[in-house]
Amino acid sequence: MLIALVGISAILVSFNEGWIDDDQRSQIADWPEPIYDFEKNPITEEGFQLGRKLFYDPELSRDNTISCANCHLQYTGFTHVDHAVSHGIEGRKGTRNSPVLINLAWNSSFHWDGGVNHLDVQALNPIEHFAEMDNTLKNVLDYVNSSKQYRGEFFNAFGDSVASSKTLLQAFSQFTTSLVSSNSKYDQFTRGEVEFTAQEKNGLKLFDQHCNSCHIAPLFNSNDFASNGLSIDPTLNDLGRYGITKVGTDSLKFRIPTLRNIEHTYPYMHDGRYRKLREVVKYYADELDQINPYLSEKLKADMHLTETDQKDLIAFLCTLTDRTFLYNRRFGFPN
Amino acid sequence: MIRSLLCLLFLVAYSSNAQDRIEIQFDSHQFAEMYEIETLRFYISNIELHGKNETHFKEENSYHLVDLEEPESWVIRYPNAKFNVQLDSISFLIGTDSLANVSGILEGDLDPIKGMYWAWNSGYINFKVEGKKRDSNTHFEYHLGGYLPPHATSRKLTFPINTDEVILIKLNLSQFLDQIDMQLLNEVMIPGADAVQLSNQLSNYFSIE
Numbered sequence: 001m002l003i004a005l006v007g008i009s010a011i012l013v014s015f016n017e018g019w020i021d022d023d024q025r026s027q028i029a030d031w032p033e034p035i036y037d038f039e040k041n042p043i044t045e046e047g048f049q050l051g052r053k054l055f056y057d058p059e060l061s062r063d064n065t066i067s068c069a070n071c072h073l074q075y076t077g078f079t080h081v082d083h084a085v086s087h088g089i090e091g092r093k094g095t096r097n098s099p100v101l102i103n104l105a106w107n108s109s110f111h112w113d114g115g116v117n118h119l120d121v122q123a124l125n126p127i128e129h130f131a132e133m134d135n136t137l138k139n140v141l142d143y144v145n146s147s148k149q150y151r152g153e154f155f156n157a158f159g160d161s162v163a164s165s166k167t168l169l170q171a172f173s174q175f176t177t178s179l180v181s182s183n184s185k186y187d188q189f190t191r192g193e194v195e196f197t198a199q200e201k202n203g204l205k206l207f208d209q210h211c212n213s214c215h216i217a218p219l220f221n222s223n224d225f226a227s228n229g230l231s232i233d234p235t236l237n238d239l240g241r242y243g244i245t246k247v248g249t250d251s252l253k254f255r256i257p258t259l260r261n262i263e264h265t266y267p268y269m270h271d272g273r274y275r276k277l278r279e280v281v282k283y284y285a286d287e288l289d290q291i292n293p294y295l296s297e298k299l300k301a302d303m304h305l306t307e308t309d310q311k312d313l314i315a316f317l318c319t320l321t322d323r324t325f326l327y328n329r330r331f332g333f334p335n
Numbered sequence: 336m337i338r339s340l341l342c343l344l345f346l347v348a349y350s351s352n353a354q355d356r357i358e359i360q361f362d363s364h365q366f367a368e369m370y371e372i373e374t375l376r377f378y379i380s381n382i383e384l385h386g387k388n389e390t391h392f393k394e395e396n397s398y399h400l401v402d403l404e405e406p407e408s409w410v411i412r413y414p415n416a417k418f419n420v421q422l423d424s425i426s427f428l429i430g431t432d433s434l435a436n437v438s439g440i441l442e443g444d445l446d447p448i449k450g451m452y453w454a455w456n457s458g459y460i461n462f463k464v465e466g467k468k469r470d471s472n473t474h475f476e477y478h479l480g481g482y483l484p485p486h487a488t489s490r491k492l493t494f495p496i497n498t499d500e501v502i503l504i505k506l507n508l509s510q511f512l513d514q515i516d517m518q519l520l521n522e523v524m525i526p527g528a529d530a531v532q533l534s535n536q537l538s539n540y541f542s543i544e
Contacts, residue, residue: 040439117457120439124447124454137448165448169440244456246486246527 018043019105020180027182027191031218034105036119036177041170043178047157050150051175053334054168060140061133063089068126068172071098074331077261078102078179084272085236088132095131095236097272102260102325105177108223112254112270115244123172137165144168181260181325187218189319196319202309203316210284210303211313214256214296220320225253226296229289233271240270252294261326263318277317281310369509370466375403376451377462378444379427380435380489382411384496386422398431400444400451422496425504429538430461430489436482456526458482461489462537464508473517479534481526488526488534494543503544511540 016038020028041047054060058067071086072078078101080086086098096112110116116125126132127140144150144163155161157171186204188194196204207215214222225241232238232252241250254270268274274283285305289295305313325331379399384392394413402408435445436458445452451460460480467474481488496502514536523529 037439111455115456116454117437118439121447121452121454121457124452128454141448164442165446166440166442245483246525 016043018045018048019178024180024182027187028180028218031182032106034177035108035223036105036173038177041120041173043174044157046153047171047174048178049334050153050157051171051173051178052331053150053153054144054171055175056333059143060127060135061089062135062139065089066133068123069333071126071132072101074328075264075326077181077265077326079265081264081266084267086132088129089134092131092134094129095238096270097267099255099257100261100265101176101179102181102258103219104179106219106223107221109255113241113244114225114255119173119176120166120169122176123169137168141165141168179325179331181322182218183324184260184322185319186316187322190218197315199312199315200319203312203314203319206305206309206313207316210305211259213298215259219258220260221258222256224256225250226256226298227252227254227292227294228269228284228299229292229295230269230271230273230283231289233273236271238271259317260320261322263321264326277314278310281305281313281317285310369470370468370512372403372464372466372508374463374465375508377401377429378431378451378459378489379429380431381491382427383425384418384422385424385426386418386420389420391418391420391422397427398435398444400449424493424495425502426491426493428489428491429541430480430534431459431482432489433482433487435459453480458526462534464512468512468517471517473521475512475515475517476522476524477515477533478524479530479537481530483526486526486528486531488530490534490538492538492541494541505542505544507540507542511537 016034019038055068055072058064058070060067066087066089071080071083073081080098083098085096086094088094099110099112104110104119107119108117110119110122111125116122124137127135127137141163144154150163151161154163154167154171157174158167160167185194185196185200189196189200214224214226216222227240230252239251241253242248244250262268262277266275266277268277268280274280284299285303288299290300290302377400379401380397382392382394382397382399383390392413399411400408431445435441440447445459447454451463452458453460458480459482460478462479463477465474465476479488494502494504515533520529523533
C-alpha cells in the first residue's frame with residue numbers, strides 16, 4: 001500500500017516537475033493545490049523558454065508594435081503601471097486596467113469578469129482584441145511557422161516543428177503558470193525567517209479582520225466576484241460579471257484580484273481609477289456607500305480605521321512585495 | 336462563396352450486415368427564393384446509435400463541424416462499425432457538450448481557428464447562420480452558443496430509425512428562419528435568453544425524412 005502511494009505521488013510530481021525550482025516548491029508546500037492541470041501540459045524548460053519568447057515578441061500584434069509585455073511589465077507585477085486602462089496598437093484604449101500575472105496556476109477563471117474559463121484559451125483574447133493586438137490566431141500561427149527559429153523551438157518543446165493552436169497557446173501557459181510569487185516579506189515572516197515591525201504586525205491584524213475574507217492568504221485573492229460598491233464610470237459603462245452571465249445579481253461584480261506585489265501594481269481597481277494605495281484604503285475605510293444595493297455583504301460593516309490604522313494596513317500590504325519575483329531574470333526579456 | 340438554400344438534409348447511412356460501416360452524410364438542397372445564406376456552420380456531437388434500449392454505437396470524442404462550404408464535412412464515415420442487432424434510434428447533440436467548453440485548447444473540429452469559438456466568454460458557437468432575407472433585404476447573423484445554465488444552447492435530439500439502409504435527417508433552415516421576426520431580432524452574438532430561445536426553436540426544425 002505504501003509503495004502504491006509513493007508511486008502515485010511520484011507520478012503526480014512528475015507532471016509538474018519542470019514547473020518551479022526546489023526553493024519555490026518548498027515555499028508553496030502549504031499552499032492549496034494549483035488548479036491548472038499540468039498533466040495536460042507538462043512544463044519543460046524548452047516550453048517555458050518558448051512561451052517567454054512569444055510573450056516578449058511584438059510580431060504577434062497586427063502591426064508588429066506591441067507584445068504581451070507592453071501591458072504586463074515584470075517589474076510592476078506584470079501589469080501596465082501608470083495606465084488606468086490598457087493600450088493596444090495604434091494607441092487604441094481598452095476599457096479595463098490590465099490585470100497582474102501572478103500565481104495564475106491557482107486561478108479558476110481569468111479577466112476582471114471571469115469570462116475566460118481556462119488559462120490555455122486566455123491568450124486568444126489579447127491576440128484578437130481590436131483594442132489590443134488586433135491580430136488573428138491564424139496570422140500568428142503563420143508567422144511562427146514561417147520562422148526557422150520558432151520551428152526549431154516548437155519541435156524542441158512539443159515534438160512537432162509545426163505550431164498548432166494548441167501548442168502555441170500551451171507555450172504561453174508554460175510561461176505564465178511559472179510566474180509564481182512566493183517569497184515576499186510576508187512569506188518569509190510566515191516561515192519564521194524574518195520579523196515584522198510593530199506597524200506591519202498591526203497591519204496584518206487589521207488585514208485579517210477586514211480584508212482576508214475576500215483576499216484570502218496565501219494567494220490573497222478569491223476565485224470569486226464581488227461588488228466593492230464603486231460607482232459606475234459612465235464613459236465605460238462596465239457591468240462586470242453581468243456581461244458574461246447575464247444574471248442580474250452579477251451586475252457590477254468584478255474579480256477579487258490578488259494583492260501580491262500591490263505596492264508596485266498601481267493604478268488600482270478594475271478601471272484603474274485610484275493611483276495611490278492610500279486612496280484605495282481610504283475608499284474602503286471611509287467612502288463605501290453603504291446603501292448601494294450591489295455592495296458585497298462582506299463590506300457592509302464599518303471598518304473604523306483610524307489614520308494610523310490605514311497607514312499600518314498599507315505597511316502590511318507592502319510586505320506582499322516579492323523582489324525575487326519582480327527581478328527574477330528568468331521572467332524578463334529573453335537574451 | 337454565397338449559397339442559397341431552403342433546407343439542409345443530412346443522411347445517416349449504415350449497414351447492419353456485410354458492409355460493416357456507417358456513413359453520415361449531409362446534403363443541401365438549394366433554393367434561391369427567400370434567403371441568401373452566406374455562412375451555415377454547426378456542430379453535431381455525441382453521436383449514438385441504439386437498438387432494443389441499448390446503446391450499440393457511441394463515438395469517442397464525437398465532435399463534428401458541419402460547414403455548408405465544405406462538402407467533405409457533410410459526410411461522416413465509420414468504416415469499422417459492426418452491428419449484430421436491429422438498430423432503432425439515433426441520438427446526437429446539436430452543438431457541443433459542456434466538457435468541450437471547459438477543457439481549454441482543443442484540436443480538430445474544436446480548434447478555435449475554425450471560427451466557432453468565443454474567446455472573451457470561453458465557449459463554442461454551437462450553430463452559426465448568417466445571410467440576407469431577400470424580400471426585406473434584412474441582414475441577419477445568429478451565433479447560438481453558451482453552455483452554462485440557464486443559458487445552455489446545445490440540444491439533444493433522438494430520432495427513430497425504421498430502415499436498415501439509410502437514415503435521412505433534415506434541417507429545414509428556411510422554416511427556422513421564417514419564424515424569426517427579423518425586424519425585432521436580426522442578430523444574436525452572445526450567450527443569453529435570445530440564444531436559448533432560438534436554440535429551442537431550432538431543434539424543432541430537425542426531422543427524419
